[in-house]
Amino acid sequence: MRESQAMERGDLAGYAATSATSRGRRYQEEFRDSRPAFERDRDRIIHCAAFRRLEYKTQVFVNHEGDYYRTRLTHSLEVAQIAKGIARRLGLNEELTETLALAHDLGHTPFGHTGEExxxxxxxxxxxFEHNMQSLRVVDELEERYPSFNGLNLSWEVREGIVKHSSHYDNPLGGHPEFLPGTVPTVEAQLINLADEIAYNNHDxxxxxxxxxxxxxxxxxVTIWDEVHQGILRKYPGIEEERGICQTISALIGLLMNDLVVTTxxxxxxxxxxxxxxxxxxxKQVVAFSPVLAEKNAELKRFLYQNLYRHYKVERMRVKAERYLGELFEMYIKHPTLLPLRHQLKMEREGRERVICDYIAGMTDRFALDEFKRLFEPYERV
Structure with a gap:
């Protein structure tokens, strides 16, 4: 059965990506139903193992530090929610937008950017190691679900968007020969860059x-916080502090989304x-904030970097994470037979270091900590 084009929204803008104009998949498939291409891609990502593991991967706070804090999974869901809201107002393809939002962190390591470094x-x-390229590796090679190929066999536009995802923390390898080196991706992919930023600034x-x-x-x-917070206090005089914070964050997200829509x-x-x-x-990158709001948002990012991401307690966990992952890597290099057999069997084809890197990158925070105990604490059961 062919992927359907008729089921896609009929009110998309001319510059929106569509299933009908997709460059297709790496492997030919016979499908069981007629979903549009990007809807199928979204569903494949939601059902893959790497997506589920995001539940126990660090955003800022390691999972065991509390049940309230965001993880890579909840972050990805928040990015998708924000991005879809913007996409609809710009006439973009919501399914492609959601797919890219859910996939953009699939290659992230345990312990956040520390693990990547x-x-x-x-x-x-x-x-x-670069996590965008690792995300592509996940969807192209590491997921093993189908009888005729490795990976998820996603559409070209999704794979391009994964590789070219760009943010303060990402240096996309735009020179990848398969994905039009030196050219911008779809507008939907550009949108994810700033939806990601809106989400993590505000949930952090x-x-x-x-x-x-x-x-x-x-x-x-912080100018943008104070302006929005004062507006909430004027609108709801006497509001409890915690409710005021929630309303300020909500209003701030709305402000950034509106500005992004108008400017784009x-x-x-x-x-x-x-x-x-x-x-x-x-x-050219057409998805952008206005210059005034971009500067205010940059001030907020500087504040978070100085006061949250470099807080001494976050730094303590970062240093511990460096030790855990470094010692795990070295132990596996010296003793590759400690890895499960199916990973050992890949080493001749892909190289010892790359297989070990894939194995560690796929770990959750919790699994990495447990593995460290199993390998280095003598009384821990193996």
Whole structure:
């Protein structure tokens, strides 16, 4: 059965990606139903093992530090919610947008960006490590669900968007020969970059306040927070502090989303972009905040970096995580027979270091901590 084109929304903008114009999949398949291509991709991601493991991978706080804090899974869901809201207002393909949001962190390591930095250092000279490329590796090779191929066999546009995801923490390898090196991706993929930022800035404020690592008094010095918070206090005089915080975060997300929609629509109009081909021809990032809001948002990011991400308690966990992952990697290098047999069997084909890197990158925080105990604590059961 063919993938359906008729089931896709009929009110998409001319510059939106569509199943009908997709560059297709790496492998030919016979499908059981007629879902559109990007809807099928979304469903494949939701059902894959790497997506489930995001539940126990660090956003800022390691899983055992509390049940309230965001994980990579809840972060991905929040990115999807924000991105879909923006996509609908811009006439973009919501299924592709949601798919990219749910897939953008599939290659993340345990312990957040610390894990990525450790693996990149340990893999120096043998290919390095970058989590966008690892996400692509997950969906192209590491998921093993289908009888005729490895990976999830996703659409080209999804795979391109994964590789070219860009943020403060990501350095996308736009030179990958399969994905039009030097060109911008679809507008949907561009959107994920800033939906990601809206989500993590605001949920990190929430988690940071809940943990006590930052407080409302400190946030008053941040222009965008203070402007929105004062508006909430005027609208709801006497509101309880916790409710006021929730309302401020909600209003701040709304402000950023609205600004992104207006600015992006204006950019598309000014650049006379009407088709997908125009997006590639113009070759500029059209999804953006206005200059004024971009500067205010940058101030908020600087505040979070200085006061939350570099808080001494977060730093303590970061240093411990470096030790755990570094020692696990070295132990596996010296004694590769400690890995499950199916991973050992891949080493001749893919190399010892890459297989070990894949194995560690796929771990959750919880599994990595348990594995460390199993290998280094003499009284721990193996």
């Amino acid at each position: 450790v693996l990149n250092r340990l893999m120096e000279g043998v290919g390095g 404020i929430d988690d940071g306040l809940k943990s006590g690592y930052i407080n409302v008094h400190q946030l008053k010095k 629509a204006s950019n598309i109009e000014n650049l006379q972009i009407q088709t997908q081909e125009d997006v590639r021809r113009v070759n």
